[in-house]
Amino acid sequence: MAVTGTNQSPPALSATAHDGDDSLPVVLIHRFPTFTGSLFPSLPTHFRLLDLLTTDASNLQSASAILCVGPPPPVTPEFLDRFPSLKIVVCSSVGVDHVDLPECRQRGIVVTNAGSAFAEDVADYAVALLIDVLRRVSAADRYVRAGSWPVKGDYPLGSKVSGKRVGILGLGRIGSAIATRLAAFGCQIRYSSRKEKPSLPFPFYKTALDLAANSDVLIACCALTDETFHVINGEVMTVLGKQGVIINVGRGSLVDEKELVEFLLRGDLGGAGLDVFEDEPHVPKELFALDNVVLSPHSAVVTPESIGTLQDVVIGNLKAFFAGQPLISPVID
Amino acid sequence: MESIGVLLMCPMYSYLEQELQSRFNLFKLWQQPPSKIPEFLKSNQRTIKAVVSNARVGADAQLIDSLPNLEIVASFSVGFDKIDLKRCEEKGIRVTNTPDVLTDDVADLGIALILAVLRKICPCDGFVRSGKWKDGDFGLSTKQFSSKPVGIVGLGRIGSAIAKRAQAFGCSISYHSRTQKPLKHYKYYDNIVDLAKNCSILVVACSLTDETRHIVNREVIDALGPRGILINVGRGAHVDEPELVSALLEGRLAGAGLDVYEDEPEVPDPLLRLDNVLLLPHVGSDTVETCNSMADLVLANLEAHFNSRPLPTPVI
Numbered sequence: 001m002a003v004t005g006t007n008q009s010p011p012a013l014s015a016t017a018h019d020g021d022d023s024l025p026v027v028l029i030h031r032f033p034t035f036t037g038s039l040f041p042s043l044p045t046h047f048r049l050l051d052l053l054t055t056d057a058s059n060l061q062s063a064s065a066i067l068c069v070g071p072p073p074p075v076t077p078e079f080l081d082r083f084p085s086l087k088i089v090v091c092s093s094v095g096v097d098h099v100d101l102p103e104c105r106q107r108g109i110v111v112t113n114a115g116s117a118f119a120e121d122v123a124d125y126a127v128a129l130l131i132d133v134l135r136r137v138s139a140a141d142r143y144v145r146a147g148s149w150p151v152k153g154d155y156p157l158g159s160k161v162s163g164k165r166v167g168i169l170g171l172g173r174i175g176s177a178i179a180t181r182l183a184a185f186g187c188q189i190r191y192s193s194r195k196e197k198p199s200l201p202f203p204f205y206k207t208a209l210d211l212a213a214n215s216d217v218l219i220a221c222c223a224l225t226d227e228t229f230h231v232i233n234g235e236v237m238t239v240l241g242k243q244g245v246i247i248n249v250g251r252g253s254l255v256d257e258k259e260l261v262e263f264l265l266r267g268d269l270g271g272a273g274l275d276v277f278e279d280e281p282h283v284p285k286e287l288f289a290l291d292n293v294v295l296s297p298h299s300a301v302v303t304p305e306s307i308g309t310l311q312d313v314v315i316g317n318l319k320a321f322f323a324g325q326p327l328i329s330p331v332i333d
Numbered sequence: 334m335e336s337i338g339v340l341l342m343c344p345m346y347s348y349l350e351q352e353l354q355s356r357f358n359l360f361k362l363w364q365q366p367p368s369k370i371p372e373f374l375k376s377n378q379r380t381i382k383a384v385v386s387n388a389r390v391g392a393d394a395q396l397i398d399s400l401p402n403l404e405i406v407a408s409f410s411v412g413f414d415k416i417d418l419k420r421c422e423e424k425g426i427r428v429t430n431t432p433d434v435l436t437d438d439v440a441d442l443g444i445a446l447i448l449a450v451l452r453k454i455c456p457c458d459g460f461v462r463s464g465k466w467k468d469g470d471f472g473l474s475t476k477q478f479s480s481k482p483v484g485i486v487g488l489g490r491i492g493s494a495i496a497k498r499a500q501a502f503g504c505s506i507s508y509h510s511r512t513q514k515p516l517k518h519y520k521y522y523d524n525i526v527d528l529a530k531n532c533s534i535l536v537v538a539c540s541l542t543d544e545t546r547h548i549v550n551r552e553v554i555d556a557l558g559p560r561g562i563l564i565n566v567g568r569g570a571h572v573d574e575p576e577l578v579s580a581l582l583e584g585r586l587a588g589a590g591l592d593v594y595e596d597e598p599e600v601p602d603p604l605l606r607l608d609n610v611l612l613l614p615h616v617g618s619d620t621v622e623t624c625n626s627m628a629d630l631v632l633a634n635l636e637a638h639f640n641s642r643p644l645p646t647p648v649i
Contacts, residue, residue, distance in 0.1 A: 120479040128448035162437035184501030295461040
C-alpha cells in the first residue's frame with residue numbers, strides 16, 4: 001500500500017506530531033493513514049516529531065531519522081528516495097519484513113526493531129494459545145456460557161500438554177522464551193533455525209519438514225523472509241500429522257493459510273492457534289465454526305508492560321543514534 | 334471376578350466403564366430412577382463389594398450404610414472430599430484415589446486459566462469470530478503474566494507443579510500450606526490473608542477439608558484486591574462463591590479463572606456475562622491420556638484389593 005498524497009488530509013495522529021521545540025532532533029513519523037493511535041507519550045520530550053502524511057515536503061530533505069508506528073507501513077526503495085539524508089529507520093515491531101533491508105543496507109541506512117521488548121509477552125501468548133488448543137479452553141468456556149454443561153453433560157476430553165514434542169521454528173528471543181516456559185511443562189523441545197545453537201540442550205533440525213516429522217506441535221515464531229514464506233506448507237502439515245497442532249505468533253505468511261484451512265476442515269490436522277494471518281484483519285470464515293482452533297487479532301504484544309518497554313527501546317535507539325552511540329536493537333541482516 | 338459387584342456412581346469414562354463391565358458385575362447407579370434407588374441397593378447389597386466414585390458423586394454415609402458388604406471405594410479422582418472417610422474407617426472399608434497421574438494436567442490447566450484471564454484469550458477469540466476485527470482493533474488492554482507474583486494455596490503435588498511452571502515465566506512464588514516446606518525457594522505465609530496481600534495471582538490447589546472450606550472468603554478477596562485475580566483448580570467449596578461473584582461485579586477483583594464451582598454443573602448466572610472471567614466445566618484432568626491413566630489406576634486398586642495385594646494408591 002503506497003503512501004501517496006490524497007485530496008483529503010489523512011486523519012491526524014491523536015497525540016500528534018507537533019512543530020514544537022526547534023532544538024530537538026527531528027524524527028519523521030511513518031504510518032498507514034488509517035492508523036491514528038496515540039504515539040509513545042514520552043517521545044515529544046526528546047524529539048521533534050513530524051507526521052509524514054501532514055508535514056511540509058521541505059522537512060523531508062534534511063531528516064535523518066524515521067520512526068514507523070502502528071501496523072508496520074512499507075519502507076520501499078521509492079519511499080526511501082524521498083529522504084536523501086535518511087540514516088536510520090526505527091521500527092516499533094519485532095518483524096521487519098515491511099522494510100526493504102537490502103535497499104537500506106545499500107544506502108547506508110541502519111534499521112532497528114523492538115528488540116526483546118515483546119519477547120516475554122509473545123512467548124506467554126504462544127503458550128496460552130497452545131494450551132487452549134490442546135485443552136479446548138476457549139471452546140469449553142463457550143460451552144459453559146451457552147448453558148450446555150447442565151444440559152449436555154461433561155465437555156469432551158482434550159489432549160495432554162505435558163510431555164508433548166514441541167517443535168519451535170525460530171529460536172530467537174521469542175522462541176527461546178517459549179522453550180523455557182514449555183520445558184517446565186515437561187514438553188520435549190526441539191527446533192529449527194537459520195543456524196544451530198550448540199549451547200542449547202535441544203535437538204536441532206535443519207528443515208521445517210524434519211522438525212515436523214519429530215514434533216506433535218509446531219510453533220512459528222521466526223522472522224518472515226523470502227526463505228520462510230509459507231515455510232509451513234501442505235507437506236509440513238501432512239508430516240506433522242492428524243493430531244498435529246500449529247501455533248503461529250510470527251507473521252501470517254509463515255503458514256500457507258489456504259492449505260491450513262483445508263487441512264483443518266478435512267480433519268487432517270489436530271488444531272491451530274493463530275495470532276496472525278496472511279491478510280489481517282481478514283480471517284478465513286471457515287475457521288469460525290471450529291472448536292480446535294483459537295483465533296486472536298494480532299494481540300500477542302498488547303500489554304501495558306510491553307508497550308512501555310517498547311517505548312524505552314524506541315527512545316533508546318533514537319537517542320543513541322543522535323548521540324553517535326551503539327544502537328540498542330539494530331537488525332543485523 | 335465376574336461375580337464381584339461393583340457400583341459405578343455416575344457416567345465417568347467409557348474405557349473405565351467397559352473394563353469394569355468386562356471384569357466385574359457392574360451396576361450403574363444412574364440407570365435407576367431416583368425413587369427406586371433404595372430398593373435397588375437393597376436387592377443388590379449382597380453382591381456389591383466395591384464402589385467407583387469421582388469428584389462429583391462420592392460415597393456418603395447413607396450409601397455406605399446401605400451396602401453392608403462394601404469393602405472398597407475407589408475414586409476416579411484425586412480429591413476424596415465427597416467420600417465419608419470416617420464412616421469407611423469405622424467399617425474397615427478401603428478408599429483409594431488417583432494421585433500423581435493427573436498432576437500435570439491440572440497444573441497445565443492452572444496456568445492456562447491464568448494466561449487466559451490476563452491475556453483475554455477467549456474474548457479475543459470471540460472478537461475475531463464475530464467478525465468485529467474488520468471494524469477495528471480489539472482495544473482492551475491485556476495484562477502481562479511473566480514476572481508477576483503468584484501465590485499458591487496448598488503446595489502439594491499440584492501446587493508444586495503449578496509453581497514450577499509459573500517460575501519458568503519469571504514469576505515469584507509464595508504459598509500458604511498446612512505446614513511449611515523446607516526445601517523450596519518459595520516464600521511461606523502462615524495465613525492466607527497475608528498470602529493474598531502479597532501476590533497478584535492467587536491459585537487454590539489444596540484439598541477440601543473442614544478447615545479449607547471457604548478458605549477464600551471476603552477478607553481474602555479484599556486482600557487480593559482490585560488488581561488481583563483468583564484461580565481455582567481445587568474444589569468449588571474452597572471459595573465463598575456469592576462473595577466472589579459480588580467482588581467481580583463490583584470491580585473489587587480484577588478477574589477469575591474457575592474450573593470448579595460450589596454446585597456443579599450450575600455456574601452463577603452473573604459470571605456468564607463477564608469477560609474478565611474464564612469458566613471451565615471441571616476439566617482439570619480431562620485429557621485422553623490422563624483419563625486412561627486414572628482408569629488404569631482405579632482398576633489396579635480394585636484388582637489388588639480383590640487379590641489381597643497391597644493397594645497402589647490407598648487413602649485409607
